[in-house]
Amino acid sequence: MVPPPGIPDAVAEVNTGGSGEWFPAEQIRYYTNVFLVQDDKILLGYKKRGLGIHKYNGFGGKVEPNESTLDAAARELQEEAGITAPLEHVGVLLFVVPGDKWAHIDIFRAMEYSGTITESDEMRPEWFKTTNIPFDDMWDADRYWLPLLLSERHFSGRVDFEKQGDSFVLKKWWFGIHSSSKSQGASKST
Numbered sequence: 001m002v003p004p005p006g007i008p009d010a011v012a013e014v015n016t017g018g019s020g021e022w023f024p025a026e027q028i029r030y031y032t033n034v035f036l037v038q039d040d041k042i043l044l045g046y047k048k049r050g051l052g053i054h055k056y057n058g059f060g061g062k063v064e065p066n067e068s069t070l071d072a073a074a075r076e077l078q079e080e081a082g083i084t085a086p087l088e089h090v091g092v093l094l095f096v097v098p099g100d101k102w103a104h105i106d107i108f109r110a111m112e113y114s115g116t117i118t119e120s121d122e123m124r125p126e127w128f129k130t131t132n133i134p135f136d137d138m139w140d141a142d143r144y145w146l147p148l149l150l151s152e153r154h155f156s157g158r159v160d161f162e163k164q165g166d167s168f169v170l171k172k173w174w175f176g177i178h179s180s181s182k183s184q185g186a187s188k189s190t
């Protein structure tokens with residue numbers, strides 16, 4: 001199947017599902033998300049407030065004006081988990097909810113870190129075995145792309161959610177991998 005609107009044509013599909021049309025385009029807002037992976041463990045944060053409250057996720061947030069995506073990713077990792085790390089850009093996730101700006105989320109992986117992992121106002125960090133990731137307590141489509149991050153593939157994907165009351169219901173998703181398995185640095189136009 002052809003990649004959905006917002007995803008480059010060269011990306012090869014690995015997983016898709018759901019039904020109906022893709023939701024129409026809105027303005028884009030940029031976010032970051034960082035996952036620390038060491039041996040057979042992954043560091044996730046239990047979100048204590050805001051978007052995705054009570055879910056486990058990587059560490060990240062909005063890119064501020066005049067800040068690069070990579071700088072934003074490093075800042076959010078420091079603010080939310082208390083650490084610094086060399087970051088590798090591994091994927092882009094478009095998160096679409098009708099009526100809201102599209103979220104373009106640059107996803108990074110880190111394999112080592114400096115500092116002491118520390119709980120913040122926003123996140124409670126917790127290590128999980130990569131064989132025991134709490135997908136039932138994460139955003140609904142994360143189970144489709146986090147394995148790509150763990151297998152060191154460079155991926156792009158799109159998830160369309162509908163807001164129903166306080167919950168987000170997954171309507172449609174698409175994930176694909178880029179022909180090069182790894183990519184360095186960060187880009188707002190990946």
Ligand SMILES: Nc1nc2c([nH]c(=O)n2[C@H]2C[C@H](O)[C@@H](COP(=O)(O)OP(=O)(O)OP(=O)(O)O)O2)c(=O)[nH]1
Pocket residue numbers: 031032033050051052057058059060061062095103105139140141142159
């Ligand atoms: N894993 C995953 N992360 C997602 C999805 N959708 C989505 O917005 N995120 C991420 C992107 C950001 O890292 C985070 C939302 O950022 P945020 O609202 O906490 O941003 P922030 O820290 O700047 O917020 P704040 O200080 O203004 O409260 O959630 C998704 O479907 N899966």
